[in-house]
Every structure is written in C-alpha cells, then in structure tokens.
Amino acid sequence: MPQQQTVCPTCAEPLDPDDAYCGGCGLSLTTPPAVAGPAAATGATGAPGGGPAAVTDHAPAGRPETGHADTGRPAAGGCAHCGAAGVAADGYCESCGKAQPKPRDHQEKALDGIAGVSDRGLRHHRNEDAFTVAGTSLPDGSPAVVAVVCDGVSSSARPDEASAAAVDAASESLLSSLERGSDPADAMRRAITDANAAVTALAHDGRTPVQPGGGVNAPACTYVSAVSSAGLVTIGWVGDTRAYWIPDDRESAEPYRLTEDDSWAARMVSAGLMAEAEAYADPRAHAITGWLGADAEELLPHTVSFTPHVPGVVLVCTDGLWNYAEAATDLAGVVRTDARTEPLAAAQALVAYAVGAGGHDNITVAVLPITPAVEEHEPTLLDLPVQRPAAEGSVGTGAGGPGAVAAVGGPAAAGYDATLPDLPVVPAVPPMPAFAPAVPPATD
Numbered sequence: 001m002p003q004q005q006t007v008c009p010t011c012a013e014p015l016d017p018d019d020a021y022c023g024g025c026g027l028s029l030t031t032p033p034a035v036a037g038p039a040a041a042t043g044a045t046g047a048p049g050g051g052p053a054a055v056t057d058h059a060p061a062g063r064p065e066t067g068h069a070d071t072g073r074p075a076a077g078g079c080a081h082c083g084a085a086g087v088a089a090d091g092y093c094e095s096c097g098k099a100q101p102k103p104r105d106h107q108e109k110a111l112d113g114i115a116g117v118s119d120r121g122l123r124h125h126r127n128e129d130a131f132t133v134a135g136t137s138l139p140d141g142s143p144a145v146v147a148v149v150c151d152g153v154s155s156s157a158r159p160d161e162a163s164a165a166a167v168d169a170a171s172e173s174l175l176s177s178l179e180r181g182s183d184p185a186d187a188m189r190r191a192i193t194d195a196n197a198a199v200t201a202l203a204h205d206g207r208t209p210v211q212p213g214g215g216v217n218a219p220a221c222t223y224v225s226a227v228s229s230a231g232l233v234t235i236g237w238v239g240d241t242r243a244y245w246i247p248d249d250r251e252s253a254e255p256y257r258l259t260e261d262d263s264w265a266a267r268m269v270s271a272g273l274m275a276e277a278e279a280y281a282d283p284r285a286h287a288i289t290g291w292l293g294a295d296a297e298e299l300l301p302h303t304v305s306f307t308p309h310v311p312g313v314v315l316v317c318t319d320g321l322w323n324y325a326e327a328a329t330d331l332a333g334v335v336r337t338d339a340r341t342e343p344l345a346a347a348q349a350l351v352a353y354a355v356g357a358g359g360h361d362n363i364t365v366a367v368l369p370i371t372p373a374v375e376e377h378e379p380t381l382l383d384l385p386v387q388r389p390a391a392e393g394s395v396g397t398g399a400g401g402p403g404a405v406a407a408v409g410g411p412a413a414a415g416y417d418a419t420l421p422d423l424p425v426v427p428a429v430p431p432m433p434a435f436a437p438a439v440p441p442a443t444d
Contacts, residue, residue: 099125104160108344111135113228114145115344116366117351121320122359128152129318129364130163130221132171139181144229146174147366150195151241151318153220153291157208162199162219166292169198170225184227185303188236192301195223196238196292203294220293224259224316228368233314234305235259238290240266242322246332247312248340255328258304258314262290280326286319308370313339313346320363321354343367 078085084095091100104127105120111133120127131149138144150166152159173194177187202208203218211217222239235243240261247253260266265285268274279285290300315335325331334353339346347367354363 102126104130107131108348109133110344111145113143113343114147114366114368115347116147116149116364117344117347118364119351119355119359119362121355121362124362126160127362128154128159128163129320129362130160130167131364131366132167133366134171134175136175136179138178138229142230144178144227145368146171146178146225146227147316147368148174148191148223148225149241149316149318149364149366150221150223150292151239151320151362151364153222153288153293156220156293157217158202158219159221161202162221162293165198165202165219166195166221166223170195170223174225174227178227178229184229184232184234185305188225188227188234188303189301191225192223192236192238192292193299196296196299199292200294216294218294220291220295222262222288222291222318226314226316226366226368228314228370231373232305232307233368233370234303235314235316236301236303238262238292238299238301239288240286241316241318244315244317244322244328244331245306245308245312246315246328246335246339247308247310248337249310250332253310253312255332257328258306259302261288262300262302263288308372311340311371313343314368314370315350315365316368317350317365318362320359320361321350321365323361324354324357339367340369340371343369 079087079093079096080100081098082093082096084093086094087100088094107118109116114133116131116133118127118129118131129151133147135143135145148167148170150163152163170191173191174187177190199219199221203216208219209217222241224237224241224243226243227234235258237259240263243258245256245258264287265279265282267289268279269276322331325334336346336349347365350365351363
C-alpha cells in the first residue's frame with residue numbers, strides 16, 4: 001500500500017494534495033503561517049494559523065445530537081462555522097478558512113425493510129465511507145433487500161472515491177444478478193469482483209498521484225455487503241468491515257459476528273499466537289491484509305450464508321462503529337430493542353453512539369430486519385395432547401358426552417410411550433470458514 005497522506009502540520013488532520021486549508025484547524029496551506037500573537041497562540045479567534053487550541057469539534061455546525069441528517073450545505077447566509085458571508089467556490093470560508101459541510105458528511109437512506117446511516121464523525125475532514133441500501137424482486141416475485149458498505153483506506157489515494165465506486169458497482173451487480181435468479185452466494189462473489197474492477201480502474205484514469213519512485217498510489221477500500229431473500233441471509237466481505245447477527249431476544253438467542261477480519265489482529269488470533277483482547281489492543285491490530293484496488297495482489301472474497309430461525313437484525317458496519325463495541329454481545333447492548341421494526345432509528349442511534357464515544361473515524365451502519373416465516377408442518381407427538389380411554393365402567397363427562405375419550409394432555413399418560421426420536425439441532429449460523437493468508441498488511 002502507498003505511504004500515508006500528507007497531514008496538517010499543526011493538528012495532524014489528513015490532507016488531500018489539492019487542499020488549500022486544513023479542514024480541522026483552518027490553517028492556510030498556501031501562505032506562510034502568521035506570526036503567533038496572543039489571540040493566535042490561544043486559538044481564540046479560530047482564524048487560519050490559530051493552532052491546535054482552536055480545534056474543539058469541527059463537525060458541521062448544527063449537527064443534531066439525535067443522529068438526524070444534516071443538510072450538507074452551509075448555513076443560510078454564509079459559513080456554517082462562523083457565519084461569515086464569504087464562502088469560496090472551493091467550499092472554504094474566506095474568513096475562518098474552515099471547510100463547509102459536504103453532502104457526504106451525513107447521509108441517511110431508508111426503504112421498506114432496510115435502512116442505513118453514514119457520518120463523517122468528529123476527527124476526519126471528509127467521509128471516506130460509502131453505502132447504499134436497495135430492494136428488488138426475484139424472478140418468482142418474492143422480495144430481496146441489499147446493503148453494501150465500503151470504507152476507503154486512508155493511506156491510499158482518493159479513498160472516498162474508491163469506496164463510492166465500489167458501492168456503485170457492487171450494488172448494481174447484486175441487484176442485476178438477483179433479478180436474473182442467480183444464487184445469492186454466486187451473486188455476492190460476482191459483485192465483489194465487479195467492485196474490485198471499479199476501484200482498480202481509478203488507478204488508471206490519469207488522476208491518481210504518482211509516487212516519488214514512479215509507482216501509483218492506488219485507491220483502495222474495504223467491503224461488506226448483505227443480501228436477504230427468501231429467508232436466507234448471505235454476507236460477503238473483504239477487509240475489516242463487518243456484519244453481525246443481533247436477535248430480538250438477546251437472552252435466549254446469542255448475538256453473533258458473521259465476518260472474520262482480513263487484518264493483522266485476526267491473523268494473530270486465528271494462529272493462536274495472541275488472545276483476541278491482546279491482539280486488538282496492539283498498535284498493529286488494524287493493519288489490513290485484504291482490500292479492493294489495483295495493488296491487491298490477490299482478491300479473496302469471503303461469503304457465508306445462514307437461515308435465521310428467530311427474529312432479529314443483520315448489521316453491516318465500518319470500524320468507525322465496531323471500534324467502540326467490538327464483541328457481538330457488546331454491540332447488541334447498544335442496539336435498540338425495536339431495531340427490527342424501526343431500522344432507521346436503530347441506525348441513527350448507533351451512529352450517535354459512536355459519535356458520542358469519540359467519533360474518531362467515519363461511521364457507517366446499515367440495518368436489515370429479519371422476520372422468519374412461520375413454518376407449516378404436519379402435527380407430531382410434540383403438538384398433540386396424549387389421550388387415553390376413560391376408566392372401565394366410568395362415564396365420561398366431557399363435551400363429547402357419555403363414553404367420550406378423556407384427554408390427558410401430558411406425555412406421562414398411562415399406556416403411551418412418550419419417548420421421541422432425537423431431533424436434529426439446527427445451528428443459528430454456520431461455522432466460520434477458514435481463511436487463507438492474503439497479501440502484506442496495509443493500514444485502514
């Protein structure tokens with residue numbers, strides 16, 4: 001993977017090569033910094049060159065604490081941060097130098113049976129996550145819903161474009177395949193291949209920076225998507241974006257993580273070299289070993305399918321959320337109990353939770369409600385009351401009149417063998433597949 005992008009010399013905010021100002025502290029990147037006077041030294045004015053003390057929370061002004069969408073536009077009449085009227089065409093305030101909210105800073109989308117929310121968080125100057133949720137119909141007319149979530153690799157060039165290209169290509173591929181009647185697992189693998197091709201193409205469009213040694217700093221992103229159709233849930237992923245199963249009843253049914261990260265930490269845990277808590281506390285934990293893009297030497301799509309037997313939701317999310325609640329049981333603790341019936345509210349609450357916990361990264365989550373159909377089956381001994389004739393010489397007094405058969409309704413009734421054959425135990429989810437080593441690590 002390419003080297004880390006340029007960062008602001010005063011607040012270490014990541015920068016794009018064409019940035020004129022730091023979106024965090026407002027530092028001008030095209031003129032020498034002003035000599036620090038009393039105001040600049042304390043950051044009291046918030047003007048360019050004010051230094052790190054001027055940085056408190058550079059989320060767009062008016063960001064609702066409840067997680068509802070921002071408009072993505074400057075406040076009426078001027079800058080969303082200081083109120084000045086002079087906002088340049090490049091999106092920066094000519095007075096305080098801060099970047100104005102962008103449409104991707106906060107996005108929400110909800111359809112019948114699925115919803116998603118994405119937010120820039122509090123520390124990044126742009127949202128490098130991308131997502132979509134969509135619905136379609138299978139050839140037999142039954143519905144299917146799709147969620148795709150991608151996280152741009154910050155150390156690559158144009159990570160925001162990489163994630164957007166992957167989402168667009170994968171969603172179109174998934175919907176087309178499902179409408180043709182393709183098997184969901186096959187459709188998932190094809191979608192990941194198509195997403196990889198779209199991200200790879202960015203490295204060859206003439207707009208990707210060339211490294212000093214002559215190589216291209218190829219755009220890259222991680223990927224996760226979910227399809228729910230005909231009672232089956234199929235997950236596909238590359239990298240460390242994740243999917244979780246969260247049942248409605250979290251006491252009798254256990255939440256479960258459906259994906260296994262392509263990361264240094266996951267590799268250490270899988271090899272038995274470190275405990276999970278120790279591995280994820282290591283500075284190298286989030287070095288990824290799988291991604292989409294031109295310098296991914298080998299594409300290894302992962303897929304898993306399962307049939308939920310109890311109501312619940314599937315969550316697909318970036319590490320901007322799961323960094324604050326990694327274990328499935330921990331994440332379930334912050335998922336609304338009505339998530340299946342209110343998926344948008346649940347996604348909003350999860351994003352708000354991550355922002356409140358620090359918002360150190362971009363945050364994206366999609367919620368897919370799952371309501372299993374009630375299976376019809378032939379009556380068995382488990383369904384029917386056990387009956388025995390009335391005692392000899394007695395007269396039945398039930399609704400059937402004299403001589404009617406008396407219902408006992410318990411397996412211990414005399415004259416009946418209550419022994420039943422062993423019934424197969426259907427697991428909630430299949431065992432996780434084994435993962436082959438991928439390529440040398442990179443940082444997401």
